[in-house]
Amino acid sequence: MTLQTLRHGWVLTVRDLKHWQREPWAPVIGIAFSVMLLLMFGYLFGGAIDLPGGGGYLPYxxxxxxxxxxxxxxxSTMGAITExxxxxxxxxxxxxxxxxxxxPLGRTAADLMNSVVQLAVLMAGGLAIGWRVDGSIGSALLAxxxxxxxxxxxxxxGVYLGLAIRSEGALIAVQVLVWPFGFLSNIFVAPETMPGWLGFLAGWNPVSATAAACRELFGNPLGTTGGVLAEHAVALAFAWPALLLAVFVPLSARAYRNLSR
Known part of the structure; x- marks a missing residue:
């Protein structure tokens, strides 16, 4: 990626940030929704589930x-690109x-900055309801x-889907499909408690790798007693997104060039 491309991306990042400055409701509502999910699941399931290997459910x-x-x-990124x-x-x-x-670089950079604020707010909310970081500061920053x-x-x-599939129905379909993809993971329960085939799929979900790595780095319960997530979570949490980027950055560039065809 050339210096000129980075400069163009930064100009467009500033454009999107200024747009949010004038109309801040979209990122504010996104953060509020995430906090609502955090409080809802934290208090609903906070003491209701036993974990393989032991440990409290809330820090898991x-x-x-x-x-x-x-x-x-x-x-959200797909919707902005489509619009x-x-x-x-x-x-x-x-x-x-x-x-x-x-x-697309400008769009993703702006969204990533919003994500930093969102993550900071969520972590503050987690600390407020009793979550604690038991690992080192360096490990927490890596998480x-x-x-x-x-x-x-x-x-x-999201950028690729917004460029390649520009119908409103596709956006709704993606919004619906995000939920089962997220739930088919170790976010709420350990894959070891699932039927064998379902646990296998959950264990190889990229979301599961990041969640397991963060639990390890934060010093929280892993919810697993063995397997790839217990032994190689951090490596997988780096490798899965790297693979996705290697696939979808070139695809997004090609879709952008082919918009008029």
Missing amino acids: LLPGMFTLTMLFGIE DTRRGITDRLRSMPISAVGV AALLLWLRLAVLWV
């Missing part, structure tokens, strides 16, 4: 909720000498970085 749940919130970025395309903004940008990666790493990959998936 919170890293999973942080991860689930990172997954929710896909539909810009529908209104002709993307066509005007394409008429300028801007890299095919520059425009936060892995959460944002997953978010970045999810945002690029």
Whole structure:
């Protein structure tokens, strides 16, 4: 990625940030929704589930909720890209000498900055209801970085879908499908408690890798007594988003170039 592409991306990032400054309701509502989920699941399930390997359920749940919130970025980014395309903004940008990666890069950078604020608010809410970090400061910072790493990959998936599938029905379908993809993971319950085939799918879900890595780094209960998530969670939490980025960044650039075809 060239310096010029990064400069173009930064200009478009500032554009999106200024738009939110004028109309802040979308990011504010997104943060409020995430806090509501955190409080709802934290208090509903806080003491109701036993974990393999022992430990309290609330400290197990919170890293999973942080991860689930990172997954929710896909539909908001897809919706913003679709709206810009529908209104002709993307066509005007394409008429300028801007890299095919520059425009989606600006969108993802702005969304990622919003995600940093969102994650900080969620962690503060978690601390307020009793969640604690028992690992080192360095490990906690690495956990936060892995959460944002997953978010970045999810945002690029949203960019590609917004460029490639520009119908309102597709956006609704993605919003619906995000939930089962998130639930088919270790966010709420340990894969060891699921039927064998379902636990296998949950164990290889990228969301599960990030959630398990964050639990390990935060010093929270792992909810597992063995297997790939117990032994290689941090490596998988880095590898899965890297794979998604390797696939969807080039796909997004190609979809952007082919918009008029």
